[in-house]
Amino acid sequence: MTHVHNGEIRAVIIDVDDTLCLTEAACFALENEVLELIGATPIERSVHRATWGQPLLTALPIRSPGVDLARFVAAYPPVLGRYVADGLLDAIVPENLRALDDLAAAGRAVYVLTSRTEEEMRHLLAPDHALAGRVRGVFHADNTSFGKPDPRAFDEFLAQTGLPPSACVYVGDSPGDADASLGAGLRFIACLQSGVRDRADFAGRAVDAYVPAFPDVVTAVADLELHPIAT
Structure with a gap:
């Protein structure tokens, strides 16, 4: 039609x-910083770009296989706040x-x-x-x-x-x-x-x-x- x-x-x-x-580049750095804090697998840039646009918690198991989402969610807000305060994001x-x-x-x-x-x-x-x-x-x-x-x-x-x-x-x-x-x-x-x-x-x-x-x-x-x- x-x-x-x-x-x-x-x-x-x-x-x-x-x-x-x-924000893609900043989010790539931010997410990897949080993953490092919780000892999870870092994200490859090509994978981050390929899954860009998906909700974070939907994309994260693809970006970092085996990631503990509960630990990520707990560690994420302070890092996010610092990125925003430093003018690195948004x-x-x-x-x-x-x-x-x-x-x-x-x-x-x-x-x-x-x-x-x-x-x-x-x-x-x-x-x-x-x-x-x-x-x-x-x-x-x-x-x-x-x-x-x-x-x-x-x-x-x-x-x-x-x-x-x-x-x-x-x-x-x-x-x-x-x-x-x-x-x-x-x-x-x-x-x-x-x-x-x-x-x-x-x-x-x-x-x-x-x-x-x-x-x-x-x-x-x-x-x-x-x-x-x-x-």
Whole structure:
């Protein structure tokens, strides 16, 4: 069946990792530091990149076979806190914040939807964080029933906002992001800034637009309104 996406884009939903901020390299170092603390097998970079985009505790047994997840979970928060405090993780650059402001100025509601847990998002949800006032809502593993790549990852977002999927676009960096959003009827923009993936990784998926850097999302969203795409 052919679907034609047209009309106003009222909401832009954004992934966190390697979309809103570049994090794969930092997470690779962070996870290996925690694994060293608990005496577990370190992760190879190729394996980390291949499983990037999966929820951490889902990917970890693949990244570090035999890892004791309970010990990892106990050792993880202090290391995560230090990485955040030292500016090594989740630093959102000013041009990305300006892009969020530009989306809002164009009349678009901005949301975040991520596979992270609430614990992993806690610092980004703080009332004094730069994201405060810039996003209407944040959907994560602890307030949604399903995770990407399941299209039902958007169930709570669609139910709470009352928006039709055709009026929404999701911005992410992985094929799983594309599968979830397109399967739910949303449009999808692939952000390739991290270099972890390229267009070939999205083969067979009706991606609406590719952007080389996150700030290009502003123009890409406007172009989608002007040039409907049949999928």
